[in-house]
Amino acid sequence: MGSRASTLLRDEEIEEIKKETGFSHSQITRLYSRFTSLDKGENGTLSREDFQRIPELAINPLGDRIINAFFPEGEDQVNFRGFMRTLAHFRPIEDNEKSKDQNGPEPLNSRSNKLHFAFRLYDLDKDDKISRDELLQVLRMMVGVNISDEQLGSIADRTIQEADQDGDSAISFAEFVKAFQYL
Amino acid sequence: MEAWGAAVAAALSVWFALVLGLILLPSVVGLSLGISELYMTVLVKTLEWATRRIEKGVKKQQARMLKDSASNGIIQRVDTTMEKEIASLHRADFELSDIFYFCREGFEAIVEDEVTQRFSSEELVSWNLLTRTNINFQYISLRLTIVWVIGVLVRYCLLLPLRLTLATIGIHSMIVGTTLVGCLPNGSIKDWLSELVHLTSSRILVRALSGTIHYHNKENKPQKGGICVANHTSPIDVIILTNDGCYAMVGQTHGGLMGVIQRATVKACPHVWFERSEVKDRHLVMKRLKEHVADKNKLPILIFPEGTCINNTSVMMFKKGSFEIGGTIYPVAIKYDPQFGDAFWNSSKYNAVSYLLRLMTSWAIVCNVWYLPPMVREEGEDAVQFANRVKSAIALQGGLTELPWDGGLKRAKVKETFKEEQQKNYSKMIVGNGSSGNLSSGTEPD
Numbered sequence: 001m002g003s004r005a006s007t008l009l010r011d012e013e014i015e016e017i018k019k020e021t022g023f024s025h026s027q028i029t030r031l032y033s034r035f036t037s038l039d040k041g042e043n044g045t046l047s048r049e050d051f052q053r054i055p056e057l058a059i060n061p062l063g064d065r066i067i068n069a070f071f072p073e074g075e076d077q078v079n080f081r082g083f084m085r086t087l088a089h090f091r092p093i094e095d096n097e098k099s100k101d102q103n104g105p106e107p108l109n110s111r112s113n114k115l116h117f118a119f120r121l122y123d124l125d126k127d128d129k130i131s132r133d134e135l136l137q138v139l140r141m142m143v144g145v146n147i148s149d150e151q152l153g154s155i156a157d158r159t160i161q162e163a164d165q166d167g168d169s170a171i172s173f174a175e176f177v178k179a180f181q182y183l
Numbered sequence: 184m185e186a187w188g189a190a191v192a193a194a195l196s197v198w199f200a201l202v203l204g205l206i207l208l209p210s211v212v213g214l215s216l217g218i219s220e221l222y223m224t225v226l227v228k229t230l231e232w233a234t235r236r237i238e239k240g241v242k243k244q245q246a247r248m249l250k251d252s253a254s255n256g257i258i259q260r261v262d263t264t265m266e267k268e269i270a271s272l273h274r275a276d277f278e279l280s281d282i283f284y285f286c287r288e289g290f291e292a293i294v295e296d297e298v299t300q301r302f303s304s305e306e307l308v309s310w311n312l313l314t315r316t317n318i319n320f321q322y323i324s325l326r327l328t329i330v331w332v333i334g335v336l337v338r339y340c341l342l343l344p345l346r347l348t349l350a351t352i353g354i355h356s357m358i359v360g361t362t363l364v365g366c367l368p369n370g371s372i373k374d375w376l377s378e379l380v381h382l383t384s385s386r387i388l389v390r391a392l393s394g395t396i397h398y399h400n401k402e403n404k405p406q407k408g409g410i411c412v413a414n415h416t417s418p419i420d421v422i423i424l425t426n427d428g429c430y431a432m433v434g435q436t437h438g439g440l441m442g443v444i445q446r447a448t449v450k451a452c453p454h455v456w457f458e459r460s461e462v463k464d465r466h467l468v469m470k471r472l473k474e475h476v477a478d479k480n481k482l483p484i485l486i487f488p489e490g491t492c493i494n495n496t497s498v499m500m501f502k503k504g505s506f507e508i509g510g511t512i513y514p515v516a517i518k519y520d521p522q523f524g525d526a527f528w529n530s531s532k533y534n535a536v537s538y539l540l541r542l543m544t545s546w547a548i549v550c551n552v553w554y555l556p557p558m559v560r561e562e563g564e565d566a567v568q569f570a571n572r573v574k575s576a577i578a579l580q581g582g583l584t585e586l587p588w589d590g591g592l593k594r595a596k597v598k599e600t601f602k603e604e605q606q607k608n609y610s611k612m613i614v615g616n617g618s619s620g621n622l623s624s625g626t627e628p629d
Contacts, residue, residue: 056292144606
């Protein structure tokens with residue numbers, strides 16, 4: 001009469017994930033049920049198709065980029081640990097965490113890590129800079145066919161101009177962070 | 184040996200006599216002897232006791248665990264539209280931070296989305312002593328285990344054989360009865376007998392599932408020449424509805440047992456069965472249905488516009504085809520109580536036989552059926568709007584969530600047009616085109 005979901009996930013594993021991501025015990029078991037229900041192939045990993053099966057994600061203009069963020073470089077499958085690690089970026093900050101000690105490793109969902117995550121969504125080639133082309137690509141994904149190339153180009157130019165401080169016509173991570181200062 | 188044989192024969196004949204007298208005969212006249220009610224009362228008391236024991240036991244162990252699993256949502260959604268969200272951040276231009284809106288929506292969809300959860304059984308708040316619904320409930324006490332064991336014995340050794348017997352008798356009576364009635368010449372006697380046969384078989388089948396059905400607003404029951412429309416959870420929806428009235432079924436011809444039943448019943452009463460090839464021809468289907476509806480002597484058609492089984496927590500998109508036939512629509516809302524047995528058929532997980540076995544080894548099937556007042560298509564209303572209006576009425580009455588998504592998403596991919604709509608809306612905002620588009624996702628772009 002034990003619980004089915006957590007018997008497939010050993011307690012030690014749950015503890016490790018808890019330490020790494022900060023999710024609670026029950027959240028981890030719930031997310032594990034979610035993981036297994038998405039895993040139609042029942043092989044313990046998710047593929048890109050498994051994600052695409054979620055209608056609300058499939059119609060998200062940035063859906064493909066977000067799905068990509070779950071998969072490590074060059075791989076096509078993500079296991080539960082990887083799934084949780086990526087999800088942890090968007091875990092809401094609990095009140096009892098706000099005054100955590102500053103000496104420990106930065107939690108995955110800290111503001112800086114969230115910004116880093118967003119930066120990586122723009123920076124396709126991972127050269128730590130958002131070039132005009134990369135910005136244009138993301139813009140094109142978000143607006144579809146509704147805005148002309150010229151107009152989109154000028155939007156991209158303006159954005160880079162506003163954020164760029166060292167004059168290299170690209171946005172580095174530091175410049176990216178500065179642009180968010182007002183949020 | 185002979186004594187054994189005689190004893191078994193005697194036991195069997197007593198058994199059948201009881202079944203005949205207590206269940207079959209009352210079914211013919213539609214009486215109820217109160218046995219099911221007694222069973223239900225005992226069952227409800229037992230489950231309430233079990234719930235209290237679980238809650239007490241859990242308080243001793245891990246206090247937070249039960250509470251967290253009872254909450255069916257893991258994320259706190261902020262219900263804003265794209266416009267409000269992005270507009271609140273700034274104004275008519277693109278900003279690097281816009282990406283966060285889509286990010287958040289994406290992550291929320293990954294953790295818990297509105298659509299895929301409708302294609303698997305509803306989670307229970309407290310355990311109902313069936314192993315199949317045991318997700319997060321742990322060992323509590325010896326007494327509970329004993330009750331569970333008794334439950335297993337009762338369900339598998341007592342109820343299952345009884346239900347199988349009844350189901351066999353019910354199906355046989357339907358086939359034989361309708362074939363016999365079909366031999367009669369058309370006329371009012373034939374209709375009356377056909378009704379009797381259909382009703383009796385339905386009643387026997389409902390008892391085969393230990394069904395407790397509460398019908399509300401019987402004054403709105405579908406009339407002849409109308410179309411009855413209901414939300415779809417499982418094939419037994421049909422039995423639930425025919426238990427209280429006679430309908431003309433609509434469907435595709437099957438082979439096997441279903442085919443035999445279809446061929447037999449259509450002799451007694453004009454059901455509308457389509458060959459596989461005919462189903463593809465929409466005009467032909469429409470024509471036949473229109474003809475049926477136009478004849479005021481024919482029984483109301485029964486249609487499930489969702490087109491597929493949904494898990495009874497929500498109503499998904501109604502396909503507009505049923506609403507283009509014309510005539511009066513009689514909406515019916517069906518809501519099952521999942522505490523006693525899960526009626527939802529997850530056809531990707533269970534085949535027909537295992538589904539029926541699961542049904543027959545549940546405690547009971549309890550449901551509420553509401554007959555809603557008839558609706559007609561209004562002036563200037565197209566089929567899609569009419570379909571949505573009926574859908575809202577059914578969702579409201581049954582206490583179900585209303586979703587614009589297509590039930591077909593169970594198997595098919597979502598159409599690109601929805602993504603394009605989102606992109607269009609976003610473009611309008613950053614280019615500052617003045618009036619914001621309406622975020623009407625889910626309309627059928629057919």
